[in-house]
Amino acid sequence: MDSPTPLQPNRTDLILQTQIVLHCRLRSEQPESFQPNLASDYVRPLKPFRLAPPHGNLGQRGKKKMDPARTPLGKLLLDEITPVVMVLSTPLVEEACLKNGLSLVEMLSPFCVFNNIDVPVRTASDQPYRIQKFKLRLFYASDIRHPNLEVAKERLKQVITRAGEKDDLYSEPPQTSNLLSSSESEIQPSWFEFFNKELVRTMSFSDHEAFDHPVACLLVVSSKDEQPINRFVDLFNTNKLPSLLNDGAMDPKILKHYLLVHDYQDSDQEKATKILADMRSTFGLHDCRLLCINSSDHELIERQDNPWAPYKSGDLPSQCLGCFLNVDDYNEIKDLLQDLSSKHIIPYMEQKIRALNQEVSATRKGFRNQIKNLWWRKGKEDVTDSPAGPMYTFSSIESQIRVLGDYAFMLRDYELALSNYRLISTDYKLDKAWKRYAGIQEMMGLTFFMLDQSRKEAEYCMENAFNTYLKIGSSGQQNATRCGLWWVEMLKARDQHKDAAVVYFRICDEEPLHSAVMLEQGSYCYLLSKPPMLRKFGFHLVLSGDQYKKSDQIKHAIRTYRTAVSVFEGTTWGHIKDHVHFHIGEWYAILGMYELAVKHMLEVLACTHQSKTMQELFLKDFLETVQKTGKTFEVLKLQLPKLNISSLKVAFEDHRTYASPAAASVRESLWRSLEEDMIPSLPTARTNWLELQSKLVSKYRESNVCVVGEAVKVDIEFKNPLQIPISISSVSLICDLSAISDELNSDACSSTVGSQNDDDSSNLTTDRDMSSENFSFSSSEVDFSLGGGDTTLVQLMVAPKVEGILQISGVRWKLSGSVVGLHKFDSNMKNKIMKGRRKAKHSPCDNLKFIVIKSLPKLEGSVHSLPEKAYAGDLRHLMLELRNPSEFTVQNLKLKISHPRFLNIGSHGNLKTEFLSCLEKKMASERSVVHANSNNLSQTVFLFPKETLIQGEMPLLWPLWLRAAVPGHISLYISVYYEMGDISSVMRYRTLRMHYNLQVLPSLDVSFQVSPCPSRLQEFLVRMDVINRTSSESFHVHQLSAVGHQWEISLLQPVDTIFPSESLMAGQALTCFFRLKSYRKPLTSTDKVSTLSPLLGSDVRLRPEGSNEPLFDISCSPLADFHHCERLHQKMSHQGDPNAVDFILISQPLKDNITPGIADPPHLFSHHACHCSTSSTSPISWLVDGPRTLFHDFSASFREINLKMVIYNSSEAVASICIKTFDSPSTSGHTSEGTADLSSGDQTGWHDASVVNNIKVTSDLLGARVGKSLSLESVPPFIWSGASSTRVQLEPMSATEIPLQICVFSPGIYDLSNYVLQWSLPSSVDSGNQEGKSQHSGTCQGYPYYLSVLQSV
Amino acid sequence: MATTACFIIVSRNDIPIYEAEVGSATKREDAAQLHQFILHAALDIVQDLAWTTSAMFLKAIDRFNDLVVSVYVTAGHTRFMLLHDSRNDDGIKSFFQEVHELYIKILLNPLYLPGSRITSSHFDTKVRGLARKYL
Structure with missing residues (x-):
């Protein structure tokens, strides 16, 4: 505390040092010329070795050099912590001054700031230095008291309100990038500084600190006053003096200066001079002065830069201020105050410092005094812990130390000030005089700052002071605010903006208005910190805005939020975005700026993440605001409801028209392939157009075409993103119809902008159009309401009424009857237009552009x-x-x-x-x-x-x-x-x-199996399986027809045995057998079976005997046609087989289960089975013919038996057949091969897998047959006589007879099946057939043929 | 269990991809946006701090009145931010670590586009379960 080295006033040192630094730098460039001047101006030959300290340590640490006095805080302190002069004046003085529109203090104030006063001062330890800048603060005695808090608050509020008025709320909000690039002074509103100053001033004249205590007293009396000398005495009457002097907080014996004011306009100077002489004799020679004012006689003095203007807060024009004060007066006032400060106040303070210092040294310095003090303080341990601490009178050593410190501070002897502050700090702490302690800590922090020493300690002191002020409760709050503001300034001066922002946040108190301003300042600190903390900036702006709102400063609230909006622009943090936009919108609405309100509220409409209540609130507020505007808003890209652009579908009819919407949604390629051979090919169609309107068509070949009077339909999907229902009305398309002439002339590039609906007719249509037609098109309007989260597909239509170019540019709708939403179909969207490939390569914009042509007939069909x-x-x-x-009329109709x-x-x-x-069957004619x-x-x-x-x-x-x-x-x-x-x-x-x-739905499954009759050539056994697959229907099977004139079909059994119940119930299956006979002559088989031949055939009635219902004619139109189609369709299964047979089964639903009341149209069911193969295995069939029973006397000789084999070639090629006979029974290898062939060949006749078991039956049958032949091994042998192998060539569709002969040697029953037929077809014939279905060659096992030879008697 | 706890996962592009109010306190209407504001502002601090340490768990980095923001930064610079009023550093650390594991599982899903919103309800229930367990 007690530094051993004498502390020197170092203000000069500081200047000195910087000069030296500058000098050294300069000297390296200019070796000689500089030094003398600089040195003579600033450097007095002090001790040369004191140049570097006390700042040297800072310089060594390499920190940024900073002149504390130049920082904002330094300026503030030099401004605010200056000697106070108490002014006591008589009413007449004020009256004289008021002629200039000024009070006395106001008149003098401009001259209290001295920038170059140059007063030599000596420190307490006789170190001389000079004060350059100096300032006095003048106050009326009545003002020297603790300001009324309520009044102060009111004044601050006014400051803020006035600042708010100036804001232009309509201007564009600042952009974040701009904010970042601009400097501090540009960003922050200028009134912050003023506000802070005012806020600090509300703390002035506190009794716990001494720098606001008046140093001197200026007693002013007018020359007009009666008995001026007495007036002077009266003025310093203790009753009128401020409480500070009266209650002993400060020494009432202060420096007094007597001033006589003389008004030239009243009288001559002589009287005043006389009074002055009296005064001098009474009060002393040096303490009295005469001030003459209002010298300019009746002529107003105009000044360019009025010195009084900044000091006068009223609304008076600045020209009036000081209008009677001419240059002489001006100079006189200046001289007066310069003298007052340099000759009286500064020396007085210097003297007082010296005196106090001596006293302090005597009582408190030195080891002995310290011990004594400590002991004495200890004794007062049980002092009451009141927040203000004990009362210290001006005569107490504590107060004197404080005064000493403050005076030293004011005279810039910071070292002295600091040492004294340190000294007193511990005392106050021990005394628990917390407010005073905090005040001392505050001053210590400031002193450290001014010394630019130990930053850490400075901050610590400020924090300590701040916390201590807060600790003492509400009375300290204001002081804490001031302390905080200084602290913030200190941090800002050192570029610690982040910390400063935190301090601002801590300054906030219950008063919302102050908090708001502090938070806003804090937010700017975040912006200014490096790197800028934009999110914090935004957050604190929002907090500040909320506080402004709380204190009814809506304009400020909006201002902060607007800046915040730019920060949060494009954020994906939904709640933040909603909060900011919603509130700013709400506030704009309060101010009546509904347009802006609506603009912001629009942003929050589509808030899917919010709860239902919030959504309701948003929507309700929005609609209310819109209603208040009294207008219907047109909003581009309204978020509610959401448009699903990808769902956009355009349906229009050019030469393609649709009977139903379903038809329109079918793929174009399908139609195209369907119409391929029906419509004329495209080039010819175009030439037709070109003849007529070549110009138009060639120009707009790419565009779509639509016809006058025919609607273009647009399907679009609306989705409600909210959880609450919304109602949408008047959904319509925004269209443009411009006349052709217009478009052609303007070369089509003028895309006709403007939302033209049917209400307001086009501004681009020509006059002719305007006159002839009121509305150039009509469009549909759709109303609907969307529940929460619903999606609706809406179809909109527009029907042009005149020829021209129709452009669909967007869609509009009305939300809740008040807001009109627009959505433009801009070019970058992908719209799906279902129309053909021709359009696909053009931009979507063209797709919404139509050439409207003259009205045409349009067929409607159903x-x-x-x-x-x-x-x-x-x-x-x-x-x-x-x-x-x-x-x-329309003509030339075609249908497909x-x-x-x-x-x-x-x-x-x-x-x-x-x-x-x-x-029904009719006559042949x-x-x-x-x-x-x-x-x-x-x-x-x-x-x-x-x-x-x-x-x-x-x-x-x-x-x-x-x-x-x-x-x-x-x-x-x-x-x-x-x-x-x-x-x-x-x-x-x-x-x-x-x-x-x-x-x-499936009804009857019909399948047929045709197998050749083994005993007869050209006869077949047909097995029909019918299953009723329906769930409830019953059917009558009416008739079965075999198609083709060569076939005749007949029943094997009577009908009654097949259909005992006459009908086929649901799920019932039925099998019945038919005989099928071919009438084809072997020799006529060459004529081709034309597919177009009339469908003749034979029918079998399957109804019971009693019914006489007519048979249906299968050759009649629909049946025959459909049969033909079926044939074509089923072709692939068995192509070109002339032996295939087609069956048509006709059935009718059972009439029983149809209610009699309804006249049901007669139903007929036809089932077609085509290409049922008759030749199951091979293209050849044969029959062995001969005697069955013979009598022969074997005792005479063996018997030769002649047999005949008829071979029929049913294929369309020449077959070469080889008949081989074996004398021994055939090997098993042959038979198995044959079986396999048979079973695979059989399948071709079957359609349905459901009757698979029938195949098994067949193969079993075959197997049994083979087995039988094997079992006959023991039979006495017979031998084939003649060649063992015969080869024949057989023409297609022809038969041949081959004689066979056997020899039998004994009676018995012979099975003549031990022969094979090997056949082969030329491969070229079969090449077109399905592989595997027919064979090129094969081997057929002989049929069993039983011959009984008996011994003749 | 903490009375107030708001957990947000912020993608590397500063977009919130998962949000959950996991506190036991009854929900206030304006809480959601206040929490978002605080967490959003805390990103500024994370931005500074994330590069000063190699640890993923940054501890409590910011505070607003009595609410504290704890942050965990994954290697992909996805930030898990927890706003809480309890002082349970160990619990929060475990919570973050387990959520990180869950998040990695989400990332492994080939159908999940990194940086897009996490809509998995399984993830949601798991996170809420962890919150009950640790916070």
């Missing part, structure tokens, strides 16, 4: 009574209706159906006839019609008769036949082509596309 569900095999009569609503197997075109003739009756129709089938496109025109009200009806061919889901596509009757139209033809879905 298929009546098409069921959605049908059982397989169901045959129905349908009606196609085509309608043309326009007055123009995607699945002729399911849907067939009837003839116009059976439009009228009864459904079933037309199918009627068949010609049917044949003509079946000829139509050869073409895949059905041409309507040439004379068919559709016009006006008359619809065209055309019969169709539906047959549900196979179970499953089937999409049926029907396309109708038609040409315009009006040749001048741009489009020559159009197509109508219809699409239907059909679900086919």
Whole structure:
């Protein structure tokens, strides 16, 4: 504490040192010229060795050199901690001054700041130095008291409010990047500094610190006053003096200076001079002065930079201030104050320091005094622990040390100040005078700062002071704030912005307004710290904004939030974003700036992460705000509801028209392939257009085409991201329709911008359009409401009414009836337009651009009574209706159906006839019609008769036949082509596309197995398996027909034994056998079986005997047609086999389970089984013919028996056949081979795997047969006579006879099966066939042929 | 169990990819955004501190009134941030380590795009379970 080395005033040292540093640097460049001047100006020959310390240690540590006096805090301290002069004046003085619009203190204040006063001072230990800068603070005696807190608060509030008024809330908020690049003074609002100063001033004139105690007293009396001398005495009446002087906190014996003010406008100077002489004689020569003012007589003095302006806070124009004070007065005031400070106050303070220092040294310094003091303090251990601590009067040594310290501080003798502060600090601590202790710590911190010494200690002192102030409770809060502000400034001066921000945060107290300002300042500290802490910046701005809001400073709140918005821009922290935007919006709404409010609130609308209540709150507030604006807002990219752009689908009709939306959603390629051979090829179509409107078409070849009066449909999906329902109304498309002439002239590049709806007609349409049509197009409006999280697909339409270019640019909707949301379909989005490949390569923008052409006829079509569900095999009569609503005719109609197997075109003739009756068997003469129709089938496109025109009200009806061919889901596509009757139209033809879905349920499974009859050539056994696969339906099996004139089919058993119950119940299976006979002549087999030959055949009635229902004619139109399709479809299984047989099973549903009330249309089911192979194993078949029983007398001779083998070649090639006979029974190797062949060959005749067990039966049968032949081994042998091998060539479809002969030697039963037929076909014939299905060559085991030879008697 | 605890995983791009209020205190309406604000601001501190140490667990790095922010930085610079009012350093450390393991499992999922939001409900239940266990 007591430093052994004498502490020198080092202000001069400091200057000196910097100069030397500068000097040295300069000298290296300019060796000679500088030194003398610098030295003579600043460096007095002091002790040369004192140059470096006390700052040397700092320099050595390499820290940044800093002049504390130049920092903001240094300036603040030099400004604020300066001697106070108490002013006591008479009313007349004030009156004289008020002529200038100023009070006395205000008039004098500008001259209290001295920048170069240059007063020599000596320290307590006689070290001389000079004071350059000096300042006096003048206060009226009445102001020297602790300021009223409430008043102070009110004033601070006003400061803030006024600052708030100036803010321009409409301007763009600052950008973060700008904030970062600008300096501190640019970022922070300028009123912060002012506010801080005001806040510090509210703490002034406290009794625990001495620097606010008046050093001198200025007594002012006017020359007009009566008895001026007495007035002077009266003025210093103790009653009027501040409490500080009265209650003993400070010494009432202070320096007094007497001033006589004389107003020139009142009288001459003589009287004043007389009074001055009196004064001098009374109060002393040097302490009295005369001040003459208002010298300028009735003429106002205008000043450019009025010195009083900064000191006057009122609203008076600054020109009026000091208007009667001319240059003389000005100089006189200046002289007065300069004299006062340099000749009176400074010497007085110097003197006082010296005196006090001596006293302190005498009582407190030295070892003895310290011990004594310590002991004495210990004795006062049980002092009351009041927050203010014990009362110290001015005469107490503690107060004197404090005064000494403060005076030393004010005269910049910081070393002395520090030593005294240190001395007193421990005393106060021991006395538990916490407030004083804190004050001392505060001053110590500041002194350390001013000395630029030991930063750590300075900070420690400040923190200690701050905490101690806080500890003493509410009374210390204000002081803590001041202490904190100084501390912050100290940290800021040392670039410790981060720490400063923390301190700002700690300064916050209960007062929300102060907290708000502090937090805001703190936030700027975060911004200024290196590296900038933007998130903290934003967070503290938000905190500050909340505090501003609490204290009703909405403008400030908005200002802070606006800055925060720029910080949090683009953040993905949802709650933060919502909070900021929602509150700023709310506050704008409070201020009535609804547009801005709405703008911010829009940001929070789509807050999916918020809870339901928050979403409700957001939406409610938003809608309220919007309502308050009284306008309907148009908001681009409104977040509510969300538009699913990828769901955008555009459906329009150019030459392709659709009967239903379902048809429109079918892939274009499907239609394209369907219509391939129906529509004229593209180039020719285009030439047709070019003839007419070549210009238009060539220009907009890429664009889509739509027709006047026909709607373009846009499907788009809306999604509600919130959990609460929202209502959407008036959803419509934003479109633009500009006339063609316009577009052509302006070269199409002018994309017509502007949201034009049907309400406001286009500004780009030409006048002609305007006059002729009010609205150039009409668009649909859709209303709907979306529940929480719902998604809705909306179809919007726009129908142009005039020709031109139609551009769909976006969609608009109304949210809750108040906000209009717009969404532009911009070019970068991917919209899915289902129309063809031609469009795919253009930008999506073009896809929403349409050329509108003149209105055209458009067919509407539908298929009546098409069921959605049908059982397989169901045959129905349908009606196609085509309608043309326009007055123009269409002609040249064509129709194509995607699945002729399911849907067939009837003839116009059976439009009228009864459904079933037309199918019934009729006389042969009627068949010609049917044949003509079946000829139509050869073409895949059905041409309507040439004379068919559709016009006006008359619809065209055309019969169709539906047959549900196979179970499953089937999409049926029907396309109708038609040409315009009006040749001048741009489009020559159009197509109508219809699409239907059909679900086919399984009904009857029919399978056939045909096996050749072993005993007869050309006869076959047919086994039919029928299973009812339905779950509930029962069927009558009506008839079975074998198709083809060469076949005749007949029952093996009577019907009644097959169908005891007459019907087939659900799930029931049935097997029955038929005999099938081929009438084909072997020699006529060369004529080809034409696929187009009329379907003749033989039928078997499967109804019980009693029923006389007619048989159905399978050669009749629908049945025959469908059979043909079935044939084509089932072709792959067995191609080109002339021996294949087709069966048609016709059944009817049981009528019982149909309610009698409903007139159900008659149903007919037909099941077609085609290409049932008759030649199961090989292309050849043979029959051994001969006697069965013979009588012979073996005693005479052996018997030769002649047999005949008829071989039939059923293939279409020449077969070479080799007959081999064996005398011994065939080896097992042969038989097994044959068995395998047989079983594999058998399968070709079967369709359904469900009857697999039948194959097994067959093979068992074969096996048994082979076994039988083996078992006959013991039979007496016979021998084949003649060649053991015969080879024949057999023409296709022909038969030949080969004689065979055997010799038997004894009676017995002979099995003549021990021969094989080896056949082979030329391979070229079979090359086209399916592999593995037919053989090129094979071996057939002989049939058993039993011959009984008996001994003749 | 802590009365207030807000756990957030912040991706390396400063985007929150997982958020959970795991405290036992009854939820206040404005708590969510205050917690977000505090944690968001604490990222500034993490940014400074993360490179000064090789430890993943940075301990308590920031505070706001009585709420403390503890941070754990993974090698991929994903930050686990916990806002809490309890002083249980060991528990928090274990919590972070176990969550890190869970997070790595999430990362191993080939269908998870690193840096995207963690929507796995399994992860959520596990994290809440860990919070009950350690905090």
